[in-house]
Amino acid sequence: MGRVQPIRPSSDAPIAMHDHAMENIRFIRETMEGASSFTAVPGIGGVLMGLTAFAAAPVAARQPTLERWLAVWMGSAVVAFAIGMFAMVRKARSGKLPLLTQPGRKFALGLAPALLVAGLLTVVLYRTGLTDLFPGVWLLLYGTAVTAAGAFSVRVVPAMGFCFLILGAAALFAPAAWANWFLAAGFGGLHVLFGSIIAWRYGG
């Protein structure tokens, strides 16, 4: 007769509970990450960002020098960036849980490289005098940033990025006199349009 052993070893229950707990936490995290993509991008923030571009376009058009024109658009970009960040932080806080940091980090990582390149190229283009390329380069790189960041979000976000790419490509081959129109259409029109869609369909 062999040794009598318990059917269920003593350590089984705690280990099973531990595995179950790990599984549950994983499920919660994945569900929250999946769910947070519904609102990762703030729609109303997008609309407000667009309005700053609409306000900047006529002001920029009246500037007598390139430097002042550049300052108006740069100022508009800084204000829009601040609005975007504020709106995103506000949304993340509405979740009230640290688990939300993952989608936010993915979004920032997608957005940052192309925006940094845009900043760098702005300096290079200014120094080399190729300033007519500003609208096309800005729209293209912003489109690249949004498309990359939008890969982790709802489909409407990369769709907006794609529209920026098309507009940016067109701007590269358009007359320099249309610069403000292109920038207003892109940073103003596309932001307001897609911001409204996001706010309407995905709440805020």
Added chain:
Amino acid sequence: MARQSTLRKENVPKGAAPVLDHLAAVSPPDLDRLIHERMRLGIVSALAANEALTFNDLKRLLKTSDGNLSVHARKLEEGHYITCTKSFHGRMPRTEYRLTPAGRRAFEKYLAHMEALIEAMRDR
């Protein structure tokens, strides 16, 4: 149950008894059964990450059927963990769910339970 716990404690290595006591403190009978079920846990988790989600958002996210989602959402609603508002968006009916403060507290408590279980095993 009590007898089973005693038997287990006798078999565990020296020094592990406090861990088992801790595990006993967070054992399944203490778990919130309303949230513990997988579909309901999914609903609550999704709503914890959003101010509100529509019925269709939840259905798509949790990859479930209308009937299944309705049944579980109703149970959470009856437990006052979520609220449901029905409205019209244009001509389309729209059902929107939100987590109540009680639901959020229950969710956070459940998370703490799970983390305590994992911590207890890690310390072992």
